[in-house]
Amino acid sequence: xxxxxxxxxxxxxxxxxxxxxxxxxxxxxxxxxxxxxxxxxxxxxxxxxxxxxxxxxxxxxxxxxxxxxxxxxxxxxxxxxxxxxxxxxxxxxxxxxxxxxxxxxxxxxxxxxxxxxxxxxxxxxxxxxxxxxxxxxxxxxxxxxxxxxxxxxxxxxxxxxxxxxxxxxxxxxxxxxxxxxxxxxxxxxxxxxxxxxxxxxxxxxxxxxxxxxxxxxxxxxxxxxxxxxxxxxxxxxxxxxxxxxxxxxxxxxxxxxxxxxxxxxxxxxxxxxxxxxxxxxxxxxxxxxxxxxxxxxxxxxxxxxxxxxxxxxxxxxxxxxxx
Amino acid sequence: xxxxxxxxxxxxxxxxxxxxxxxxxxxxxxxxxxxxxxxxxxxxxxxxxxxxxxxxxxxxxxxxxxxxxxxxxxxxxxxxxxxxxxxxxxxxxxxxxxxxxxxxxxxxxxxxxxxxxxxxxxxxxxxxxxxxxxxxxxxxxxxxxxxxxxxxxxxxxxxxxxxxxxxxxxxxxxxxxxxxxxxxxxxxxxxxxxxxxxxxxxxxxxxxxxxxxxxxxxxxxxxxxxxxxxxxxxxxxxxxxxxxxxxxxxxxxxxxxxxxxxxxxxxxxxxxxxxxxxxxxxxxxxxxxxxx
Numbered sequence: 001x002x003x004x005x006x007x008x009x010x011x012x013x014x015x016x017x018x019x020x021x022x023x024x025x026x027x028x029x030x031x032x033x034x035x036x037x038x039x040x041x042x043x044x045x046x047x048x049x050x051x052x053x054x055x056x057x058x059x060x061x062x063x064x065x066x067x068x069x070x071x072x073x074x075x076x077x078x079x080x081x082x083x084x085x086x087x088x089x090x091x092x093x094x095x096x097x098x099x100x101x102x103x104x105x106x107x108x109x110x111x112x113x114x115x116x117x118x119x120x121x122x123x124x125x126x127x128x129x130x131x132x133x134x135x136x137x138x139x140x141x142x143x144x145x146x147x148x149x150x151x152x153x154x155x156x157x158x159x160x161x162x163x164x165x166x167x168x169x170x171x172x173x174x175x176x177x178x179x180x181x182x183x184x185x186x187x188x189x190x191x192x193x194x195x196x197x198x199x200x201x202x203x204x205x206x207x208x209x210x211x212x213x214x215x216x217x218x219x220x221x222x223x224x225x226x227x228x229x230x231x232x233x234x235x236x237x238x239x240x241x242x243x244x245x246x247x248x249x250x251x252x253x254x255x256x257x258x259x260x261x262x263x264x265x266x267x268x269x270x271x272x273x274x275x276x277x278x279x280x281x282x283x284x285x286x287x288x289x290x291x292x293x294x295x296x297x298x299x300x301x302x303x304x305x306x307x308x309x310x311x312x313x314x315x316x317x318x319x320x321x322x323x
Numbered sequence: 324x325x326x327x328x329x330x331x332x333x334x335x336x337x338x339x340x341x342x343x344x345x346x347x348x349x350x351x352x353x354x355x356x357x358x359x360x361x362x363x364x365x366x367x368x369x370x371x372x373x374x375x376x377x378x379x380x381x382x383x384x385x386x387x388x389x390x391x392x393x394x395x396x397x398x399x400x401x402x403x404x405x406x407x408x409x410x411x412x413x414x415x416x417x418x419x420x421x422x423x424x425x426x427x428x429x430x431x432x433x434x435x436x437x438x439x440x441x442x443x444x445x446x447x448x449x450x451x452x453x454x455x456x457x458x459x460x461x462x463x464x465x466x467x468x469x470x471x472x473x474x475x476x477x478x479x480x481x482x483x484x485x486x487x488x489x490x491x492x493x494x495x496x497x498x499x500x501x502x503x504x505x506x507x508x509x510x511x512x513x514x515x516x517x518x519x520x521x522x523x524x525x526x527x528x529x530x531x532x533x534x535x536x537x538x539x540x541x542x543x544x545x546x547x548x549x550x551x552x553x554x555x556x557x558x559x560x561x562x563x564x565x566x567x568x569x570x571x572x573x574x575x576x577x578x579x580x581x582x583x584x585x586x587x588x589x590x591x592x593x594x595x596x597x598x599x600x601x602x603x604x605x606x607x608x609x610x611x612x613x614x615x
Contacts, residue, residue, distance in 0.1 A: 210439055210443060213436070215411070221462075221466060225453070
């Protein structure tokens with residue numbers, strides 16, 4: 001034991017730190033942190049390299065071209081970008097309200113006995129492999145959706161509302177993909193909402209309760225304002241998953257690189273186009289175009305994440321400043 | 324009291340100190356008609372553990388009642404039971420009765436929200452909302468007030484509450500500034516004003532000065548007296564500070580932990596008597612600083 005206040009030699013200090021594992025542990029942890037950076041650089045590098053032919057042929061016009069014809073050597077990313085963004089937007093729109101409500105229920109309204117099992121089931125929903133969601137979509141949801149919703153709705157409104165135009169053929173399409181994606185991101189939004197709501201300080205809830213607030217008023221005025229940043233973050237996590245989701249989307253969207261205003265018509269997403277075509281490419285330009293598309297998808301998710309970060313910072317900053 | 328000379332001298336001095344601030348004109352325990360809160364056979368159970376057992380206590384109207392006792396004696400638990408703050412805490416069971424002006428506080432037909440509007444509460448740490456000073460006080464009126472108030476009525480009631488909480492003069496020129504710009508003591512008085520704005524009958528304070536410096540503490544203590552003497556509220560304060568209880572309260576209730584580690588009420592009476600002539604050995608041990 002060294003008495004406190006006594007000067008300690010440098011070498012002694014170094015030996016002590018080494019013995020306690022400080023220095024080796026720090027080096028090890030730092031190494032792994034930098035591996036992440038290296039991986040990111042490597043992936044972007046490969047995508048950049050692999051897309052050289054397509055970039056040379058189409059340049060930035062790739063983003064606005066609508067033709068995707070491997071036989072004729074015509075490639076444009078717009079249908080895939082459109083399908084990716086629209087299906088994810090539908091998913092977020094459909095999943096956010098129930099997801100937040102599930103979070104509120106689990107953190108605040110559920111009887112204590114139900115809380116554990118319900119939370120577990122929500123997490124289980126997130127653990128289901130996406131191929132299973134896709135299969136469920138094909139065998140259960142699409143037949144139901146086509147008969148009960150798509151056909152009657154498009155018959156009734158299809159002529160006046162272009163978004164709902166028929167004819168509904170196979171039933172696969174943008175809306176179906178959006179709904180399946182919504183189910184897939186629901187547990188993410190619910191779990192994050194639950195977590196951020198349950199860390200809202202007790203004193204804020206009590207302040208409202210003691211003023212004679214009802215439960216709903218406590219949720220509305222104490223919980224939601226406090227947890228807003230975290231809930232937005234959870235929604236963005238969900239959006240990130242929807243944007244990149246490949247297997248389920250491929251199975252239910254119809255894989256048609258075409259922009260049709262009707263949500264009942266088959267479409268494609270960037271991820272599903274790459275997954276369905278990359279194994280069967282014949283020309284270098286075709287595979288290069290797919291890699292280029294991957295690069296674009298990467299940029300879209302990067303953009304979505306940056307916007308999410310910005311949103312979270314803004315609401316967190318605003319709340320923090322007033323806290 | 325068979326201790327040697329030295330040990331008896333110290334307690335007596337302590338008693339003297341404590342009584343110096345106590346009020347001489349403290350009323351005797353009031354007649355039944357003046358009872359604001361009537362607590363009967365109240366038992367509170369946390370999961371398996373009995374936190375507070377068989378409390379019988381009558382809180383006099385328009386007086387300050389202090390609940391004192393060592394940590395873990397269930398003072399705050401008892402206080403929170405008075406306006407049903409335990410309702411939404413999982414695993415807490417409350418049995419027995421609490422009557423507010425003779426009307427039950429517990430019971431299937433009683434709305435806890437209504438109870439909390441009549442019995443306001445101030446907590447250990449100041450907990451203003453992340454809003455302006457004005458909006459904090461107006462919150463209970465504008466956001467979930469029973470009836471719509473005009474802008475002017477709201478402003479009047481905010482001013483009245485801030486005046487009653489002895490904060491008006493300090494904040495009248497900066498009502499739109501965030502509540503967090505206030506000092507800790509001011510924030511606590513803001514929380515009092517927030518509770519008063521909804522016009523309760525009873526104000527419960529749960530160790531309201533434990534996070535405050537001595538000067539801010541003095542103002543809160545003075546405020547508690549004003550609430551009773553000038554504005555006719557009934558005040559119940561939980562404190563671990565015996566001098567505070569002696570200074571501000573008319574009636575003192577002493578709680579302690581019994582053999583089964585449950586909180587029990589040992590003794591209640593006029594503050595001056597509790598601090599000068601306690602009937603129970605445990606009370607005497609506590610106020611003379613021998614335990615706790």
